[in-house]
Amino acid sequence: MNKTLIKQIQAHAAAEFPRECCGVVIAESGRQKYVPCRNDASTPSEHFIINPEDLADAEDRGAIRVIVHSHPDTPAQPSMADRVSCELHEKPWAIISWPSGELFEFKPCGYQAPLIGRDYGHGLLDCYALCRDYYSREHGIELPNYPRRDGWWTTGESLYEKYYEEAGFYPVADLRKGDMILMQINANAPNHAGIYLGDGLLASVPDLHPAPRTFLHHRYNKKSSRDVYGGMWADYTVLILRHQKMPEER
Structure with a gap:
């Protein structure tokens, strides 16, 4: 320049x-x-x-x-x-x-933000972006990148409920590894999503140790993390979704 x-x-x-x-x-x-x-x-x-x-x-x-x-x-x-x-x-x-x-x-060089420990930036590095990256890296499933403005959950919108079927998900009653967990936290609609990991392992993050009943998520203005699923997170949960391209359990 x-x-x-x-x-x-x-x-x-x-x-x-x-x-x-x-x-x-x-x-x-x-x-x-x-x-x-x-x-x-x-x-x-x-x-x-x-x-x-x-x-x-x-x-x-x-x-x-x-x-x-x-x-x-x-x-x-x-x-x-x-x-x-x-x-x-x-x-x-x-x-x-x-x-x-x-x-x-x-210049572009193929950079990918880590699944765990990534910074927060709504619409770019948020809970839905983390879910998109998880499905892409772990299962080769590409999800649409829907536009979303900061604070949409405070203005009567329900983006997860609006788009999950179009993105290839369907609701389930049980919970297994790879399912998307929708939560409603101080909002009128589901406004937080995570991925249930079960044993806590990720193929694209080989240095992780097993951790039972964990899930991957990215809280608002926090770094993405792997946490134990239960307690308040289970209380916040309003919907469990499974992608139609995920393999059936054997």
Whole structure:
């Protein structure tokens, strides 16, 4: 990235500070240009969501080469969410730390967030994302990535109940390894999901030790974890789902 682009990105980061700035580098008329965009995140000092109209306008001008955002008062090193997003967008990313001005660039490299110990980021690294990754890595089952805005469970929506059948699940009365557990925690609809592990083992995490009656889940603003299923978690449970592609027990 040349000095002119870097200065433009730094100026945008300074103008938006202490909020995260965001934008894209495009190829327009044979030259790279930085296009600043609005940050639509509800907490813009913590993360960013590029305004879709600004992004569409930039794409109309030229092909997107790099996705850019700032880290106010923190180093330019990518977070776990940044690396996951970079893989999803399949584009190089650049992070500018402000006010230090440090720039870090990185590209998609096949990164996968760990199933246990991943950071939280709603819509990207949340309980449903963990379930999607579990089924993909452990069973080769690809689930749809439904859009979900933060706090949907407080506004009368019930996304799990709305989409589980379309995603290939059906309700069951018993509980066995690989089932999805839906829970309702201080909400009017199921708003938390986990995967029952039984013996606690994961083929994609070979260094785990057996642990009876455990489940995998990702609590709001916590790291994903493997916990014992029972007590309050069982009390919160409102539905047990099994995917139609899961093998039958023998």
